[in-house]
Amino acid sequence: MLDAALSGLLQVLSPDSMMLMMIGIFIGFIVGVLPGIGGPVAMALMLPFTFGMEPIHVFSFLLGMKVVTSTTGDITAVLFGIPGEATSAATVLDGHPMARKGQAGRALGAVLMSSLVGAVIGAAMLAVSIPVIRPIVLAFGPPEFFMLTVVGLIFIASLSRGQMLRGLIMGCLGLLIALVGIDPQAGVPRYVFGQLELWEGIGIVPVVIGLFGGPEILQLMLSKESIASSTASRKIVGVGQGILDTFRYWKTVAVAGVIGSAIGVIPGVGGSVAQFIAYGHAKQTSKHPEEFGKGSIEGLLAAGGNNNAKDGGSLIPMIAIGLPGSVSAAILLNAFLISGLNPGPEMLTTHLDVTFSMVWITIIANIIVVIVSLPLLKPLARLTFTEGPVLVPFLLILVVLGAYAENNSMFDIWVMVVSAFVGIACLRWNWPRAPLLLGAVLGDLCERYLFLSSSLYGLSWVQRPLVILLGMAAMAILFKTGWDVRKQARSKQAGSLKEVRS
Amino acid sequence: MTTGSSSGATPKVAYGDWIITIGLIAIMAGAYALTLKWPAGAAFFPRLLSATGLFLCLIKLASLLWQAVSPAIPERPAARAVHGNGEVALVEGDEDQGNEDEFHKIFTHADARIWASVIGWLALFFVGLYTVGLLVTLPVFTVLYLRVVARASWLVCLLYVLGTAGLIYLLFDLFLHLPLPQGIFPITGE
Numbered sequence: 001m002l003d004a005a006l007s008g009l010l011q012v013l014s015p016d017s018m019m020l021m022m023i024g025i026f027i028g029f030i031v032g033v034l035p036g037i038g039g040p041v042a043m044a045l046m047l048p049f050t051f052g053m054e055p056i057h058v059f060s061f062l063l064g065m066k067v068v069t070s071t072t073g074d075i076t077a078v079l080f081g082i083p084g085e086a087t088s089a090a091t092v093l094d095g096h097p098m099a100r101k102g103q104a105g106r107a108l109g110a111v112l113m114s115s116l117v118g119a120v121i122g123a124a125m126l127a128v129s130i131p132v133i134r135p136i137v138l139a140f141g142p143p144e145f146f147m148l149t150v151v152g153l154i155f156i157a158s159l160s161r162g163q164m165l166r167g168l169i170m171g172c173l174g175l176l177i178a179l180v181g182i183d184p185q186a187g188v189p190r191y192v193f194g195q196l197e198l199w200e201g202i203g204i205v206p207v208v209i210g211l212f213g214g215p216e217i218l219q220l221m222l223s224k225e226s227i228a229s230s231t232a233s234r235k236i237v238g239v240g241q242g243i244l245d246t247f248r249y250w251k252t253v254a255v256a257g258v259i260g261s262a263i264g265v266i267p268g269v270g271g272s273v274a275q276f277i278a279y280g281h282a283k284q285t286s287k288h289p290e291e292f293g294k295g296s297i298e299g300l301l302a303a304g305g306n307n308n309a310k311d312g313g314s315l316i317p318m319i320a321i322g323l324p325g326s327v328s329a330a331i332l333l334n335a336f337l338i339s340g341l342n343p344g345p346e347m348l349t350t351h352l353d354v355t356f357s358m359v360w361i362t363i364i365a366n367i368i369v370v371i372v373s374l375p376l377l378k379p380l381a382r383l384t385f386t387e388g389p390v391l392v393p394f395l396l397i398l399v400v401l402g403a404y405a406e407n408n409s410m411f412d413i414w415v416m417v418v419s420a421f422v423g424i425a426c427l428r429w430n431w432p433r434a435p436l437l438l439g440a441v442l443g444d445l446c447e448r449y450l451f452l453s454s455s456l457y458g459l460s461w462v463q464r465p466l467v468i469l470l471g472m473a474a475m476a477i478l479f480k481t482g483w484d485v486r487k488q489a490r491s492k493q494a495g496s497l498k499e500v501r502s
Numbered sequence: 503m504t505t506g507s508s509s510g511a512t513p514k515v516a517y518g519d520w521i522i523t524i525g526l527i528a529i530m531a532g533a534y535a536l537t538l539k540w541p542a543g544a545a546f547f548p549r550l551l552s553a554t555g556l557f558l559c560l561i562k563l564a565s566l567l568w569q570a571v572s573p574a575i576p577e578r579p580a581a582r583a584v585h586g587n588g589e590v591a592l593v594e595g596d597e598d599q600g601n602e603d604e605f606h607k608i609f610t611h612a613d614a615r616i617w618a619s620v621i622g623w624l625a626l627f628f629v630g631l632y633t634v635g636l637l638v639t640l641p642v643f644t645v646l647y648l649r650v651v652a653r654a655s656w657l658v659c660l661l662y663v664l665g666t667a668g669l670i671y672l673l674f675d676l677f678l679h680l681p682l683p684q685g686i687f688p689i690t691g692e
Contacts, residue, residue, distance in 0.1 A: 030673060045678050100604065165562055169526060172555030176533055179548050188544040191536065219605050221620040222612045224651070389652035393644040394666060396627055400636065400683065401670070408681050410632070417628065428609040429518035447547040 001352070005127075008356030011056045012364060020057050021064040021361065025368055028068030033076055034402060039069035039085075040327040041405060047331060047338075055339040056357045062335055063358060064365040066328050070308050071115045071369050078107045078300075079383055080227070080395055082213035082402070085205065087310070089437055090275040090303035092212050097295035102228040104381035107300060109242025112370050112377070114253045114304030117246055119366040121257030121305075122264065122312020123359045129265075129316055138321070140266055143461035146449035147470035148266060149442045152273035154474045154481075155280035156435040164485065167435040170426075174439020175446070177202055185451050197411040206403040206416035207440055213399045214420020215427050220388035220395070227384040227391070239377045245297050246305075252282050252298050256305035264313025273445075274313075276438055278306035284480055290488065312362055319347045319355055523562050530556040623647060635685030640667060 011017060024046075031042040043062050050058045070088070077083040078095035091111060098107035129136075153171065160167020180191045181201030192198040220227070246253055256278040263274035282302030283292045292299045314329045322343035324330035336343055347355045383391070403416035426433045453461040461467060533552035537545040612620075626646075630639035641663045648654040648662060674680045 027677065031678075034673070042678070045680075165558060165565070169555060169558045169562060172551050172558065173526065173529070175551050176529075176548065176555065179551070183540075183544040186541050186544040188540050190540065190544060190548060191533065215605055215609075218620065218624075219608045221623065221651075222616055223608050387652060390648065390654065390662075392651075393640075393647050393662070396643075397636070397640060397666060397670070400631065401674075404683050405680060410683055413628075413631070413683065424609065425518070425522060427605040429516065429522055430606065431522060443551075450547065451543070 004352035005356045007353040009360050012357050012360045017057055017060040021060040021365060024061040024064035025068045025365055028065035029072050032069035032072030039066040040331060042069060043328060043331045047334060050335055055341055055354050058335050058339050059358055060361055062332060063361045067119060067308060067311055067362055067365045068369045070311055074111045074304060078111055079104060081216040082399060083208050087275055088307055089208050090279040093293055094296045094299035099227055099384045101295050103238055104384040105377060106238030106242040108377045108381060109239035110245045110297060110300055111304040112373055113243045113246040114301045115308045116366045116370050117253050118257040118260060118305040119308035119362055122261040122309035123362040125261040126312045126315055127359045142449045142452035143464050144466045146453050147467050148273060149446040151470055151474045152276055152442050154477045155276045156438055160432050160435055163432055167432045170432055171435040171439040174436040175443035177440045178443025202415055203406055203412050204441055205406050206412040207419045209399050209402045210416035210419025211423040211433050211437060215423045217395050218424055220392055224388050226387055246301060249298055249301050253301050253305035256302040257309040260306035260309030261313035264310030265316045274310045275303060275306055278302045315358060319343055520566060523559060523566060527559045530559055631683055633685050633687050635688050636683045
């Protein structure tokens with residue numbers, strides 16, 4: 001096994017592999033910064049160029065590109081409040097408030113370093129779990145997938161920030177949005193109102209971009225001020241502090257990384273759920289949960305640590321049993337087949353060096369992107385001090401292209417505009433946006449797995465041991481959230497009364 | 503939900519909250535009604551969700567009604583005493599909103615003239631995008647907006663347009679071969 005690991009490393013470090021990796025990193029860096037054109041789109045477009053390449057060269061190019069897009073996608077999330085993809089939405093929740101406080105340097109340093117640590121955790125999980133993962137992945141059926149989405153949905157309560165009722169209503173609305181389109185079971189068009197564009201459903205990318213990016217642009221246009229508050233120091237400091245924060249809160253990053261890679265393993269559920277579970281878990285275990293959503297460094301580290309770890313996790317079922325856990329993994333699976341490799345036992349015996357090369361590529365590409373990004377962080381952070389009106393045309397183009405790029409559809413731009421209106425109304429009248437997004441991300445998965453569970457097992461699926469275990473975990477999370485909210489409300493009430501008396 | 507006022511004792515009604523709640527009741531009820539035409543399998547999940555959503559919205563409506571008819575909320579005087587220094591006390595939920603507080607303030611306090619100007623600019627951009635596509639809208643909107651709102655020099659406008667258009671061309675056309683939004687009257691052609 002050690003021989004294979006070493007052989008994989010040496011092959012990755014060969015000049016050809018490194019050159020292709022650098023090209024992949026360059027493309028991934030530019031593509032990742034632009035919202036909407038995430039890793040999957042770039043990988044799909046670059047796949048034809050890999051014909052005739054050696055397997056390790058293919059993965060150096062494609063996987064190097066993929067891991068970088070995940071990392072750099074967080075940059076726009078922090079700076080402009082526009083998440084690169086739906087799976088990095090949690091980064092906005094605390095990363096952008098930090099930028100608004102004038103701590104963009106610290107936020108970028110933290111998110112980059114936590115992404116690297118998360119990637120290493122994901123890669124390590126990939127390395128150690130391949131021989132044992134097969135029975136674990138196969139133990140998960142539709143009922144367990146369904147319960148995992150339920151666990152993800154439970155975090156609506158946690159993301160509602162003390163406005164539980166509004167959060168639950170927004171969660172229901174999000175779930176309904178996810179059901180727009182052709183029903184996959186009966187083929188019935190649902191909530192399409194005669195619009196052909198709605199038959200395929202509402203894309204999550206335009207919704208995310210509109211919900212978070214729209215209000216940001218509008219407030220820049222209204223206030224005509226910079227993103228960072230006018231009271232914040234204009235000196236760009238804190239990149240080093242952000243990096244150190246990753247190690248100061250190493251437990252938060254490590255747990256988020258483990259959650260990301262463990263849930264990333266589950267095919268089809270992956271990153272969408274993992275980010276919210278990692279973020280919600282960090283909030284529940286933090287000593288300062290009240291700071292989450294206001295620019296909490298722990299919240300940002302949890303989102304960053306989880307983001308890249310899930311990519312490592314999603315590779316595990318693909319390598320072990322040929323089951324892609326995400327769109328990116330499905331494209332990589334294509335690359336496997338094009339290179340003449342068959343996922344499964346072969347990858348653990350004959351081609352173990354190729355498997356290990358993927359571990360190394362994930363780690364090395366992330367190290368390179370951190371090294372390349374470090375000198376760029378200060379100039380990037382300086383953008384948050386640029387006058388708002390100067391940024392507006394660029395940001396408008398950014399959100400339009402982000403919404404358009406996935407399907408090349410003008411309709412998606414209108415979806416983004418409507419989502420922006422919803423986001424603005426939410427902020428204007430204090431309705432939480434995160435539960436709406438969580439519902440929209442998980443609605444489709446939730447329904448699909450519930451249908452499959454009842455079709456395959458009737459009602460007996462509820463008796464499966466893993467389902468019971470996940471159900472208990474969901475109840476425990478709900479109970480803990482309720483308890484925390486109650487405690488917070490009581491201490492707030494006591495504080496107010498005390499001040500009135502004094 | 504009510505908004506505390508710095509001067510009066512009666513809480514001010516937040517109409518937005520009412521509008522959102524009633525709008526959501528209409529959406530949930532409509533969503534439920536539509537499920538009645540679908541086969542049981544396809545209707546089950548949306549029906550469950552819309553019924554739950556409707557129920558929650560009705561609870562929200564009841565709480566709004568309760569707040570409107572009740573003379574004072576126990577915590578309200580305390581909240582006012584804390585923030586009662588002439589500043590407008592924001593809604594209670596704001597205390598937990600952090601960064602969103604700032605957005606809330608900007609959206610609340612911007613006057614009608616600023617709103618009208620911003621909506622005008624956005625309308626110009628999106629109408630331009632829809633009719634003549636991105637390649638024409640990009641330079642026209644950018645130059646107009648930078649000149650009028652940001653009061654940027656012609657040189658800055660030129661560099662800005664060249665930089666943005668160059669980046670888009672490099673990425674979309676050269677690297678990825680992706681199309682750009684063309685508009686219904688594409689001046690630049692395919």
